[in-house]
Amino acid sequence: MKITIIGTGYVGLVTGACLAELGNDVFCLDVDQRKIDLLNNGGIPIHEPGLEEIVRRNRAAGRIQFSTDVEASVKHGTLQFIAVGTPPDEDGSADLQYVLAAARNIGKYMDGFKVIVDKSTVPVGTGDRVSAAIAEELASRGSNAEFTVVSNPEFLKEGAAVEDFMRPDRIVIGLDDTANGSRAHDLMKKLYAPFNRNHERTYWMDVRSAEFTKYAANAMLATRISFMNELANLADKVGVDIEAVRHGIGSDPRIGHSFLYAGAGYGGSCFPKDVQALERTARQYQQDLLILRAVEKVNDNQKRVLSRKVISRFGEDLTGRHFAVWGLAFKPNTDDMREAPSRVLLKDLLTRGATVSVYDPVAMPEAQRVLKLDLPAVLVERIQFMDGQMDALNEADALVIVTEWKTFRSPDFDRIKAVLKAPVIFDGRNLFEPEVMAENGFEYHGIGRSVLTRK
Ligand code: UDX
Numbered sequence: 001m002k003i004t005i006i007g008t009g010y011v012g013l014v015t016g017a018c019l020a021e022l023g024n025d026v027f028c029l030d031v032d033q034r035k036i037d038l039l040n041n042g043g044i045p046i047h048e049p050g051l052e053e054i055v056r057r058n059r060a061a062g063r064i065q066f067s068t069d070v071e072a073s074v075k076h077g078t079l080q081f082i083a084v085g086t087p088p089d090e091d092g093s094a095d096l097q098y099v100l101a102a103a104r105n106i107g108k109y110m111d112g113f114k115v116i117v118d119k120s121t122v123p124v125g126t127g128d129r130v131s132a133a134i135a136e137e138l139a140s141r142g143s144n145a146e147f148t149v150v151s152n153p154e155f156l157k158e159g160a161a162v163e164d165f166m167r168p169d170r171i172v173i174g175l176d177d178t179a180n181g182s183r184a185h186d187l188m189k190k191l192y193a194p195f196n197r198n199h200e201r202t203y204w205m206d207v208r209s210a211e212f213t214k215y216a217a218n219a220m221l222a223t224r225i226s227f228m229n230e231l232a233n234l235a236d237k238v239g240v241d242i243e244a245v246r247h248g249i250g251s252d253p254r255i256g257h258s259f260l261y262a263g264a265g266y267g268g269s270c271f272p273k274d275v276q277a278l279e280r281t282a283r284q285y286q287q288d289l290l291i292l293r294a295v296e297k298v299n300d301n302q303k304r305v306l307s308r309k310v311i312s313r314f315g316e317d318l319t320g321r322h323f324a325v326w327g328l329a330f331k332p333n334t335d336d337m338r339e340a341p342s343r344v345l346l347k348d349l350l351t352r353g354a355t356v357s358v359y360d361p362v363a364m365p366e367a368q369r370v371l372k373l374d375l376p377a378v379l380v381e382r383i384q385f386m387d388g389q390m391d392a393l394n395e396a397d398a399l400v401i402v403t404e405w406k407t408f409r410s411p412d413f414d415r416i417k418a419v420l421k422a423p424v425i426f427d428g429r430n431l432f433e434p435e436v437m438a439e440n441g442f443e444y445h446g447i448g449r450s451v452l453t454r455k
Contacts, residue, residue, distance in 0.1 A: 004077030012083030020058035029073035039066040050162040074109035080351040082121040092276035104131040107137025127207040149179035151216035159333030174210025226298035232262035232448025242448030264428030265302035267330030267339035307348030319353030324396035327403025329363035350379040357384040357392040398424035
């Protein structure tokens, strides 16, 4: 099938590459000439396991092309996927200017039947606005070309995006109950047929329900995390091990084991933005989403959990203290620093006078970029960006772990002890067992695991 993908960001590039891998003829459009040049020269703008190879293979086979030519992109695909960014507005609502600009471009150049597929996470009712924008363009040039708008939200996780796309739990497709909606149904069914061979994974619904499903999924997941983080903070006070509790409740199939990990708070491009956008939608309809407001507040608070623990151990004034920080990206297997808890931790430590040595396996360049935006130069000067995880430990008063990269999971504890000034570890992702750490001679501070200090 001939497919156009508008926007070669995270979702667009993964979708385009994977659809090409399935044998489709994919045209990827972006306004950013540098990004297109990079992709045409075999480079890749994001760190995502497996993606570079798929792009390379399909480019060589002529199944994927990258361009800034809007007219050619509209002419290319019967299916036009909109996968541009929807950054939060000042008031938290999703900014739809890029989605609507893409819609207008389609309306400007289309001459035959098109199915416009919204893949970006967009608030309820956006499908109608996309339709209206296209219809307006068609009317202004007297065209009666037909089209329909479909919602097909993307559920992929960064760091596992290719795997998630190729082995989806579910495919959500919302379309209109019209003749054109039925044409879109047949095309979408054919497109996703390779994923539905063994059992049907597609859930068909109306456009608004599909748009809402994406927000509901992310809001539910964010809620689970904030709920566990709130319990973990209480667990610390009452001498309970939150990890034991996690196993104890997760074994109930109604609860399940996933997404119950207490930690330093959630970050990334989706949860913070989508929780806010859903609250904003509710407010537009005079409803206050009390639970989601609390989810957001708990998370903002949780991003400070590590600095709170450091302060209660070393005092408010951290002048003269030096800390090693492992992990900067908001989660492993990505270089994404958006809303990363490490940014809050570093600001808290540096503004209290500390110096830090930081290490992340892939996010160092991105971290250098965003920390320069977050912090005044005098504070950035107090950050040393290290080449290796062990190098970061030299002369540090403690090690603080913020992201659960695999390479941090089985370190050489003897060496850590030898290099740190004192054997103190703050672990924002509960990578180790407190008992084992105590046996190894460490003062170990996990999240919701202070049970040992009670004994
Ligand atoms: C998320 C959704 O999982 C995905 O379906 C959606 O399409 C986009 O948003 P992503 O942001 O890539 O994906 O990351 P995810 O792996 O879901 O983690 C989000 C955040 O939650 C991370 O900061 C992670 O550290 C945190 N988290 C996750 C926890 O703190 N505890 C958990 O139990 C799980």
